[in-house]
Amino acid sequence: MSGSDVEPLVLVKQRTPPVPLETRLTCPVCGASAVETIPTDRCLYFYECQSCHTVLKPKPGQCCVFCSYGETPCPSACEC
């Protein structure tokens, strides 16, 4: 009986499915905050404040308004 190689059981880690991410965006103009969903397929470059209707744009060097004004930066698809 020759020893047979036992292949190690490799558990395939499943990538976490793209779940909608929510974060709180705070308007730098009026200070109002709102919970918004972070799109996972694109960057949200413009965001209109629901309170003062200022159209927010990302700060220089940042890719989306969530990186600039959100509590949570956008998912790893971006490089902020």
Ligand SMILES: [Zn+2]
């Ligand atoms: Zn505002």
